[in-house]
Every structure is written in C-alpha cells, then in structure tokens.
Amino acid sequence: MTLAATLSFYIARTFVAWVLVMLASLSGLVSLFDFIELLRRSASKPEATFGLVTEMAALRLPYIAIQILPFAVLLGGILALWRLTRSSELIVARAAGVSAWQFLAAPVFCAMLLGGLATAAGSPLSSMLLARAEQLDNLYLRAGGGPLALAGGQLWLRQSDHGLSRSGVAIIHALGVSLKAKTLTVHDVSVFRLDGDDHLLTRIEASSATLGPGVWLMENARTVRPDQVPGRPQVTLLPTDLTVNRVQESFASPDTLSVWALPDFIRLLDRSGFSSIRHRLHFQSLLALPLLCGTMALVSAGFSMRPARRGGVARMLGSGVAAGFALFMISKMAEEFGQSGALPVALAAWAPAASGLMFAVALLLHLEDS
Template identity: 60%
Template sequence: MMLAVTLSAYVARRFASSVLLLLAALTGLVALFDFIELLRRAATRADAGFGIVVTIAALRLPFMMLQIIPFAILLGGIAAFWRLSRSSELVVARAAGISAWGFLAGPLLVALLFGGLSTVAISPLSSALLSQAERLDSTYLRNAGGITALAGGRLWLRQADRAIDPDGVAILAGRPALPGRRGERAALRLEEASLWRLSTADKPLARVEAPSAVLLAGRWVLDNAVVFNATQGNQNQAAPPARIELPTDLTPDRIEDSFASPDTLSFWALPEFIAVLESSGFSAVRHRLHYQSLLSLPVLAAAMALLAASFSMRQARRGGVAQMIGLGVAAGFALFVLDRVAGELGETGTLPVVLAAWAPAAAGLMLALTMLLHLEDG
C-alpha cells in the first residue's frame, strides 16, 4: 500500500511538471500569434502605440491559459506517461503488483486540481483582465462604443413590475443617449421612452410615454410622464403629466454586460447575473452555457488525463507507440470539435444547456475509462 502511494505521488509530480511545461509553451505560442495580430490591427491606428498593444496582449494571457488548459493536460500527460513507459518504470510497477488504477490516482487528482483552480481562481482573474482588454481594444483598435452601438438604436428592456400587479411585467423602450443633466455620471438615459405595464397573463394595464427615462440607483425615473390607463373605458384618455419611478435591479453595467461576451464575467458573479438577466427579459442562454462549461471543466480535465494515460502507456517494445500517441492527440481535438458543436447547438436551443456543456466532458471520460479498462483488464 505504501509503495502504491509513493509511486502515485511520483507519477503525479512527473505529470504536473509536464503539464505546467506544456501549458507555458502553448500559452506563449498562442500569445505570440495574438500579439502579432494586435500589431497588425494597430498599424492603421495612430493613437494605438506599442505600449497599448503590449498591455492588451498581457491582459488576455489568463483567458488564453484558461482555453488551453485541457489541451495542456492532454499533451503534457501523453509526454509524461510516454517517458515513464519508455524508461520501463510503469513496467516495473506492474511487475510489483500495482495496477494502473493505483498509480493513476495521483495524476487524476492533479488534473482535478488544475480544473478546479481554473474554474474558481483563473476564471475570475481571466474575466476581470479580459474585460479591461476589451475596453482598451474597443477604445484604440475598434470603432465601437457604448450601449447605443450594442443595441442598434432603441433599447428594449423587460423586468418585474410589482407596483400594479404582484407578478406584473414592465417593458421599457427608448433611444440610449448621454447621461442626464443631474450630475449622475453613471446614469443611463433613454430618450423618447415608452413603458408598457402588463399583468401576469400579459394583459395591458397601462402605457406610459415620457420624453426621457433615467436609470438611477435601484429605480427608473420618468419625468413629465403621461399615463394611458388601459383598465379604464377609454384607453386614449391620458392622465396629467407626472413623475414616475419604477423600481429595478438593473444597472448600466449589467445592461451593457448582457450584450458582452460571457467570458468577461466572473464565475462567482454569473448565477446572480443570470437571474437578473432573465428577469429583465434578456436571453441568458450564452451565460448559462458558459457557467455550466466552467462547472464541467474539472471533469474535462480528468477525462484528458485519463485519455493521455490510455493512449501513451503502451510498452515501447510492442511498437506502434507513435500511432497510439497520434490517436490520443486526435481524440483530444475530436473532443474540442465536439465541445464547439455542442456549444453552438446549446446557444441555438437545439440542445439543453446542461447537456451541451457536459456532453464533451462526459464523452471524453467514458472513452478514457473504456480504453483503460481494455488496457488493464483486457
């Protein structure tokens, strides 16, 4: 028993060092190509200096690392197990009565640790830095800006409205403009605002027209708003202009983030943001898919580690080692393609979000376990 634990720890150290080396090499290679692409885009921008390009490329490094981790585990694991097989260390271990399941426990725990740290630690860091990189990219390398560009003209929002009905719904539309003249620098202002207040059964309760609507802390403020009460006999009869306040959970950052990539949101902030997004009428499919993908990352990392073992522990004297390693790399990239296809199907609603996020990890894990059972137990 002590021999198995010692051997498992030894294999785990070899596995971890190989994965870290591959992770650094692959991240550096991808970062180099990204840096060259940023330089090409900055060549036509007079205000985008070399320092800005370096800053953007550096801020994107954790995001690239997060994308590369599964492949680093696969390739690093293949390299580590192949070296152990080539030096006959695994052959000696098996001759001593230690099964593959015994010395694979350590690498499996290391892979789970890599996946877990990627989800709970690297992902929040990646999202924060990527958000800054996107802002710099938008300011210096792209002609885009603000909610107006993202919304394409009029902005439509949906949220809960309990002022008239306990389960009521409010739909607010308007043309995004600069903040109001009240001094609220972070406020969002909608010109030519229209507000529809609906019951649970989507029955119209009231329509409100206002010259503008300003989003303040926890509320929308509509000045000089004219209310058309749909519950009265004459729906065209308007009430005198008045100031209307509508409670809300929205903020300008949350509205703009709803149009941004889910990669710019922290793993810890995603559940609350998804709830606010859906209650406001936005589609949260991309964000839920991203959240489930981050949850499945430790399982995917474990699957990659087991795949690396199953394709690289063949004894060198049997021959065909290069072919087996090539098949292992091909299996890893097949999982990558499956992940992309499942993600596209999940975003379009063809597949449930949970299935689309967990299918690649589950498929890789089952394939690896099948290969190892065949290799170990025949």
C-alpha cells in the same frame, strides 16, 4: 508509505511538471499569434501604440491559459507517461502488482485539482483582465458605440447621435427594462445628447421608450435644454442604429464574468427578459472544466502506456493527440447546439467531458486486460 502511494506521488509530480510546461508553452504560442493579430489591427490606428498592444495581449494571457488547460493536460500527460513507460518504470510497477488505476489516481486527481483552481481562482482573475482588455480594444481598435452595461436592473446604452452634432453621441439610462416578443421597452428613461467633445446639448426625460426599426419611440417625453424652460410632454422620436439583437449581443460577454458573478448576472438577464443561454452555457462549462481535465488525463494514459517493444508507439501517441482534438471539436459542436437551443445547456456543457471519460475508462480497461 506504501509502494503504491510512493509511486503515485512520483508519477503525479512528473505529470504536473509536464502539464505546467505544456501550459506555459502552448499559452505563449497562442498569445504570440494573438499579439500579431492585435498588431495587424492596430496598424491603421495611430493612437494604438506598441506598448498598448503589448498590454492588451498580456491582459488576455490568463484567459488563453484557461482555454488551453485541457490540451496542456492531454499533451503533458502523454509526454510524462510515455517517458515513464519508455524508461520501464510503469512496466516494472505493473509487474510488481500495482494496478494502473492505483498509480493513475493521483495524476487524475491533480488534473481535476488544476481544473478546479482554474474555475474557482483563475476565472475571476482572467475575467477581470479580459474585461480590461476588451475596454481597451473598444476604445482604441473598434469604432462606434454600443451598450455599456446592465446592472441592478438598470440599463445604460451608448449610441451615435448625428441629429444635433456631426460626431455626437446619446447616452440612454433606464430604470426598468422589459423584452417581450422581440420588443424592447425601457421605463423611466433619461437621454443625454452630447457633442463630440462630450458637452451636453440637450436632455430628454420620458416615461417609457420602445425600440423600433431605426428609432426610439418615446412616450411623455420632455426635452430639456440649457437655460430654457422644459417643453410639454409629447411623443418624441430619436434615431438609432441599435437593434434588439445588437443590444443582447453587446451585454457583458460571458468570458468577462467570473464563475462567482455569473449566477447573479444570469438571474438579472432572465428578470429583464433577455436570453441568458450564452451565460448559462459558459457557467456550466466552467463547472465541467475539472471533469474535462480529469478526462484528458485518463485519455493521455490510455494512449501513452503501450510498451515500446510492442511497436506502434508513434501511431498510438498520434492517436491520443487526435482523440483529444476530436473531443475538443465535439465540445464545440455541443456548445453551438446549446447556444441554438437544440440541446439543453447542462447536456451541451457536460456531455463531451462525460463521453470522453467513458471512452478513456473503456480504453484503460482494455489496456489492463491486454
């Protein structure tokens, strides 16, 4: 094994160890604040026990870890490379003729590999656990109903219904969905009107229903009551607190869908006429995560390989942390522009990582020449 290969393996091992330490530390810290927030929200909910809140916080931990990963790479890389520079190991390696690009190739590859594993393997796990955490959140900490699911082109909705029972709910099932010019129309509709104890009071079968301001307008609707003959088809109005925007926003959150499930769900939203910008942006962000992790590794190298004898090391390390958070702010701004439609989705997801990569490469080129 050559000197460069041996050195690269040693640096990569140190780099990964520090990244994992920072990932565990930062994830634990953020999860602690998340746990405290859940405790605050559960204070007025007697059914939300301490054990349930703990379970919810634990279920959210993998999702938090994926969000924290780029910063763990940045901070872990800075600490690992700074310690190697302070002990003169990197200085001796460069004096021996080993280029910084040679011994940084392995850490950058490891960072991209961690990002790839987070996307391919971590995303399915975190999305499944986060979906369960949101179910518990909706059940114990939030009030009201809301859309349940959009699957296979069929729509399931749940809304409050006080027309027949004080605490009643209405469950709406439609075989077809279309959204045109902000008008939501569902076809082959079945409405199950229940009381507070989930006992069926009446059922409505309609050929179509249109969501208007505060009401569902149902065409050719038959009302079916237990032990009664179905009524004649007629136009029926069902009060509702749903709006088109609320229906769209309440579909499965992009964070609760794995990278493997997102393409099919995006196609389903597009076929149904709903906006898929949030889901497409999240999908592209997951694909760009390996590049972002590799960029953070290069940024950490550019701000941590300055020899201590030159002075200004603390300022250099602080600048590295500031540059990482600046990249985070840029990515969030690009995400907002992407969700508003001002930027193409692919550009909003990939541009921050690509611009950070160019900045890190320029910084390392300057470091190599100095």
